[in-house]
Amino acid sequence: MCSGLSSTEDSSEYGPNLKILTPNPQIQELQTIIRDKNTTRSDFKFYADRLIRLVIEESLNQLPYSDCHVETPTGAIYDGLKYRSGNCGVSIIRSGEAMEQGLRDCCRSIRIGKILVESDSDTHIARVVYARFPEDIDKRQVLLMYPIMSTGNTVLQSVNVLKEHGVPEQNIILSNLFCTPQAAKTLVRAFPKLKILTSELHTIAPNHFGQKYFGTD
Numbered sequence: 001m002c003s004g005l006s007s008t009e010d011s012s013e014y015g016p017n018l019k020i021l022t023p024n025p026q027i028q029e030l031q032t033i034i035r036d037k038n039t040t041r042s043d044f045k046f047y048a049d050r051l052i053r054l055v056i057e058e059s060l061n062q063l064p065y066s067d068c069h070v071e072t073p074t075g076a077i078y079d080g081l082k083y084r085s086g087n088c089g090v091s092i093i094r095s096g097e098a099m100e101q102g103l104r105d106c107c108r109s110i111r112i113g114k115i116l117v118e119s120d121s122d123t124h125i126a127r128v129v130y131a132r133f134p135e136d137i138d139k140r141q142v143l144l145m146y147p148i149m150s151t152g153n154t155v156l157q158s159v160n161v162l163k164e165h166g167v168p169e170q171n172i173i174l175s176n177l178f179c180t181p182q183a184a185k186t187l188v189r190a191f192p193k194l195k196i197l198t199s200e201l202h203t204i205a206p207n208h209f210g211q212k213y214f215g216t217d
Helices: 025-035 041-060 095-106 153-164 181-190 209-214
Strands: 018-021 065-071 077-083 087-093 111-119 126-132 141-145 172-175 195-198
Touching (some): 041 095, 041 141, 041 172, 111 153, 153 172, 153 181
């Protein structure tokens, strides 16, 4: 389901760890509805949740799995897969919280931490003002959730905080809906081992997402 960059993009600019959902008419329709200024809030939330679910499910494909064997009701042995233990989600407040339910819908008992990043109104420098994680987050695979990336500065600070708490860079998977080329370049240059999963790489990001989703626009 997941593809690399389109033929119009230079993959050397982004490296192998940035992945984009394979484009199809369904995904493009969802992206269009989210960007349309005439979309009602109820429709916006409904279709945003659909796109979130697609991104979350593909993000889960990036987690490590282990082989397992189960016995079926007929007594046959099935060779299957299961998640390795030690996964968690971290949402960047506030828009990242829109993705929490999509993760819980796929992983019923997964633990979720939170990071709050604020930007100075004058300098636009982002800084972390709050972080709450599971105590053993340094031993977990982390799905970092943030739907819109215009500059990448908020995510950059969030990844730095996770690394300060002992999380290896290669254990962080960023789940994102919309990403600009500028943000992608910022992140892959700063964190070449970070895995990034997004639905689209586009110069126009729907920065109204959080206000529209939570009804504060």
